[in-house]
Amino acid sequence: MGHKHKKHEWTEERSERFIKSVENRIGKRYTSFIKKINSFMKRYDFNENGKIADIGCGPGFLLFELKKVVPNTEIIGVDSSELMINTAIKKAKEQRIYNFEFKKGYAENIPIEENNVDLATCFNSLHDFNDWKQSIREVFRILGKNGIFILHDRSGVYPKWKFISVIFRIGIRNAIRYYKTRRSWLDPNLVETIMIETGFQILSLEKKEHYIIVGRK
Ligand SMILES: C[S@@+](CC[C@H](N)C(=O)[O-])C[C@H]1O[C@@H](n2cnc3c(N)ncnc32)[C@H](O)[C@@H]1O
8 A cells, every 4th residue: 555645535425515515605615716707807808708617516606606797608517426417407497597508527538629618617626636637638628719717726735724714614524524635735836837738828826725826728
């Protein structure tokens, strides 16, 4: 046995727990990122009738919040968990969202044609993918010319003790579970390097407890 970290699997049970815990704090979890996305969309002239794909979309909450800001966009969510996809479809119908598609598929082999989307997002999911570098190449492939990729994830180099704030945010039980995944959190500088190698032009990079990288194809 080596020391290689085994990823914490997204079992049905884990997915169900995730959905329940997130559902009660949609505002807290997504609002500040939505504000960021909105300001990037304005800054980089996003076409309000364009197409947005969220990779590792989970139950679709981020896309539903985005739809409130840019209602005419077509949204596509991709996630490897059938439970997440089925939940997203159910929630979209309940909320009378139109112009949506949720597809079961892997970030490493995104079930979307190339040069197809105007904006790709990936929220707190990159570190979960089996091959995150391949996933970045896949996002590049599906983006159209000048398409934007907005990536948000937990930073693996942020001081661990600051994790205490997470306890206040999501409660001790969830925080402990969350902290157990820490070995898979990525170094934003490495992610940036891989994005550049893939062909992205980096437009913005913020590094804190979470990092946000914006790249243009
Ligand atoms: C932490 S959750 C985030 C979900 C969503 N972005 C959100 O914040 O509500 C990570 C998601 O990544 C999905 N996932 C894990 N590995 C994946 C892969 N290889 N391809 C696509 N999705 C994957 C999981 O099923 C899970 O829904």
